[in-house]
Amino acid sequence: MENNIIIDLKNISVSYDGEPILKDLSLYIRDKEFITLLGPSGCGKTTTLRIIGGFTTPDSGDVIFENKKINGVPPHKRQVNTIFQRYALFPHLNVFENIAFGLRVKKESKEEIEKTVTDMLALVNLKGFEKRNIQSLSGGQQQRVAIARALANKPRVLLLDEPLGALDLKLRKDMQNELKNIQQKLGITFIYVTHDQEEALSMSDTVVVMNNGVIQQIGTPISIYNEPKNAFVADFIGESNIIDGVMKADFKVDFSGHRFDCLDKGFAPDENVDVVVRPEDVDVVDEEKGMLKGIVTSVTFKGVHFETIVDIGGFKWMIQSTDYHEVGKRIGLYIEPDAIHIMKKSEYSGLYGDYSSFSEEFDELSDASVDMSEEE
Amino acid sequence: MKQKTSLISKLLAAPHLLWSAIFIVVPLFVVVYYAFTNADGAFTMENIYQLKDYIPTFLLSLWYGLLSTVICLIIAYPFAYFLTQFSNNSQRIMMLLVMLPMWMNLLIRTYSWMLILERNGILNKVLDIFGLASENGFLNSGSAVVLGMVYNYLPYMILPIYTIMAKLDSSVVSAAQDLGCNRLQVLRRVIFPLSLPGVVSGITMVFVPSVSTFYISQKLGGGSFLLIGDAIESQFQSANNFNLGASLSLLLMVLILISMAIMNKFADDDTGGAIV
Numbered sequence: 001m002e003n004n005i006i007i008d009l010k011n012i013s014v015s016y017d018g019e020p021i022l023k024d025l026s027l028y029i030r031d032k033e034f035i036t037l038l039g040p041s042g043c044g045k046t047t048t049l050r051i052i053g054g055f056t057t058p059d060s061g062d063v064i065f066e067n068k069k070i071n072g073v074p075p076h077k078r079q080v081n082t083i084f085q086r087y088a089l090f091p092h093l094n095v096f097e098n099i100a101f102g103l104r105v106k107k108e109s110k111e112e113i114e115k116t117v118t119d120m121l122a123l124v125n126l127k128g129f130e131k132r133n134i135q136s137l138s139g140g141q142q143q144r145v146a147i148a149r150a151l152a153n154k155p156r157v158l159l160l161d162e163p164l165g166a167l168d169l170k171l172r173k174d175m176q177n178e179l180k181n182i183q184q185k186l187g188i189t190f191i192y193v194t195h196d197q198e199e200a201l202s203m204s205d206t207v208v209v210m211n212n213g214v215i216q217q218i219g220t221p222i223s224i225y226n227e228p229k230n231a232f233v234a235d236f237i238g239e240s241n242i243i244d245g246v247m248k249a250d251f252k253v254d255f256s257g258h259r260f261d262c263l264d265k266g267f268a269p270d271e272n273v274d275v276v277v278r279p280e281d282v283d284v285v286d287e288e289k290g291m292l293k294g295i296v297t298s299v300t301f302k303g304v305h306f307e308t309i310v311d312i313g314g315f316k317w318m319i320q321s322t323d324y325h326e327v328g329k330r331i332g333l334y335i336e337p338d339a340i341h342i343m344k345k346s347e348y349s350g351l352y353g354d355y356s357s358f359s360e361e362f363d364e365l366s367d368a369s370v371d372m373s374e375e376e
Numbered sequence: 377m378k379q380k381t382s383l384i385s386k387l388l389a390a391p392h393l394l395w396s397a398i399f400i401v402v403p404l405f406v407v408v409y410y411a412f413t414n415a416d417g418a419f420t421m422e423n424i425y426q427l428k429d430y431i432p433t434f435l436l437s438l439w440y441g442l443l444s445t446v447i448c449l450i451i452a453y454p455f456a457y458f459l460t461q462f463s464n465n466s467q468r469i470m471m472l473l474v475m476l477p478m479w480m481n482l483l484i485r486t487y488s489w490m491l492i493l494e495r496n497g498i499l500n501k502v503l504d505i506f507g508l509a510s511e512n513g514f515l516n517s518g519s520a521v522v523l524g525m526v527y528n529y530l531p532y533m534i535l536p537i538y539t540i541m542a543k544l545d546s547s548v549v550s551a552a553q554d555l556g557c558n559r560l561q562v563l564r565r566v567i568f569p570l571s572l573p574g575v576v577s578g579i580t581m582v583f584v585p586s587v588s589t590f591y592i593s594q595k596l597g598g599g600s601f602l603l604i605g606d607a608i609e610s611q612f613q614s615a616n617n618f619n620l621g622a623s624l625s626l627l628l629m630v631l632i633l634i635s636m637a638i639m640n641k642f643a644d645d646d647t648g649g650a651i652v
Contacts, residue, residue: 055550075553076561082554088547092569102555105565153555 006031006157006189007052012061014047014213021047022058023213029157029191034183036192036200039210040236045193048210049159052191053082066156076105080157081150086166087142089134095121095145096130102153120148123182140171147182157189164199176203197237201225209233230343234276235352241282241317242353245275245342253342256312258291260335264342274343276353279307279320281339290332296325309355316356407629410622423623430607430624434631437604440518441587444525445533448582449575451526452533456574457567460541471538474531486524486595493520493596516598524592532581540574541567576639584632604628 007029014022022044029035037045050056054075063070089098099120103113121127124144164172180203183190194200200207201221209216217229228234231242245255250265255275287293294312305320414420459470492498495513503509552566590605611621
């Protein structure tokens with residue numbers, strides 16, 4: 001990947017009605033990169049996108065586009081285009097005219113418009129839909145028109161604001177692949193906003209995890225998943241057991257009453273830390289062979305694996321394994337050194353990572369409320 | 377079950393249907409009956425032939441109706457557009473102010489204008505200070521009639537346009553800006569086409585009462601700018617010629633229907649249906 005920076009946000013702060021939305025946010029975006037802003041609703045990810053698009057002006061800080069400050073430049077003078085949450089297609093125009101809209105504003109020639117629209121329709125697999133009415137299209141088709149309309153302007157950067165939120169799961173997966181393909185084919189920078197961590201991990205070159213208007217971590221999907229910086233990131237991306245631990249020395253950590261070997265170093269002796277163990281990295285063994293011993297309190301079949309909750313000294317661990325262990329059975333856990341990740345204590349310590357209050361319904365409920373507030 | 381609900385809905389609709397039949401459909405037939413009969417109730421085309429004497433009155437009515445509709449549109453459209461840019465609270469207050477005069481009777485509002493426009497009226501007195509007073513005042517002129525129409529019917533133009541603009545999806549406007557439109561281009565390419573249904577119903581709601589008004593023209597026109605509404609009124613009230621009055625009404629109705637048909641032709645097919 002090229003290293004030239006196309007967009008540089010410097011110390012951006014924004015507040016609405018005295019309520020801070022972004023707090024001193026700095027972020028640079030490389031050309032031709034697929035970058036995802038990931039976070040729960042209200043974390044400031046959409047506001048960040050609107051600042052880049054020109055719809056929101058930051059209270060303080062600079063927006064740099066190719067080394068030029070563009071803080072006050074209105075949206076229509078920026079080389080970025082946006083795909084809006086609910087597509088925002090023009091209901092009074094047909095598919096062709098929707099895609100041609102930006103080109104007509106730019107007063108391009110008739111032949112040029114004809115050619116670009118045809119190319120764009122081919123790109124999003126909507127050949128033959130030129131004369132169709134917008135209202136007669138399905139959600140997925142409207143989504144494709146929105147993509148074609150934005151790309152017809154040949155933007156340097158495409159902003160995508162939860163573009164797949166309104167589609168059903170199967171269609172969403174297909175569109176994820178398609179968007180990724182389009183991005184690679186055209187070599188355009190994509191800035192993608194979502195609250196769906198799986199979407200972020202599978203599509204992005206770089207993931208930016210945000211919460212409460214602050215960037216929590218920036219990194220590749222693999223590094224974000226394997227080396228989360230704090231309990232918030234560890235909990236938001238995938239499932240995590242987050243346990244209080246004490247770093248006894250380099251490569252030695254105590255938690256749950258046992259000393260473990262690990263691969264982390266550079267902490268002060270006896271420093272309190274958060275220990276992350278992913279549920280899929282725990283091996284279940286006979287009780288007497290286990291480093292930790294506990295009793296199974298619930299089992300849920302998830303298709304690819306069983307999700308087993310184990311009570312170890314009052315702390316509930318989640319373990320994902322293909323073996324079934326019935327409730328009430330006593331089992332042992334074996335944890336390899338590379339399955340342990342040590343994080344410094346943060347403001348999020350103790351808030352996440354214990355599955356004692358965990359239940360399926362609760363998970364579904366909180367997910368649904370996130371969806372609803374995002375749509376408003 | 378299904379039959380039961382449909383029976384209930386039929387019963388619920390019955391009073392409305394009865395009302396429509398008695399007060400809309402039956403009177404229409406009465407108008408048609410009178411238009412084609414003489415005082416003795418015998419069939420005649422005499423009333424229709426007599427209409428040719430009223431052609432200038434009809435033309436004047438159409439002209440004034442058109443003029444006041446255009447003026448209303450010119451005032452109302454920018455008003456509604458800028459109103460939607462204000463905060464929700466200011467919008468509510470402004471709309472209340474727009475509607476406020478309508479709490480008063482049309483007659484009273486028109487009388488007030490007489491007091492303002494007459495020779496010794498407020499307007500002339502103020503202008504007199506600057507030596508600009510008009511010798512005869514401003515009453516009893518065609519302009520006064522058009523002014524009265526515009527004043528009285530302006531809210532009917534503002535309301536539908538404002539309602540449709542306020543409901544406009546703001547993300548569509550953002551999308552247009554995003555695709556390279558400045559404010560004016562957004563207005564021309566997106567807001568105006570999407571607000572057309574409101575414009576069409578506003579035009580309908582101003583044009584129809586303007587064309588058929590009689591009171592405004594009598595009071596502000598001083599009897600010298602009689603419109604078709606005045607002609608109809610005088611046939612019923614003073615000349616006692618119900619038959620000619622009915623034929624005049626019939627022609628007015630046909631003219632308005634034709635105007636509406638032309639209007640809806642201009643509007644989109646799907647929006648036109650919603651208006652009439």
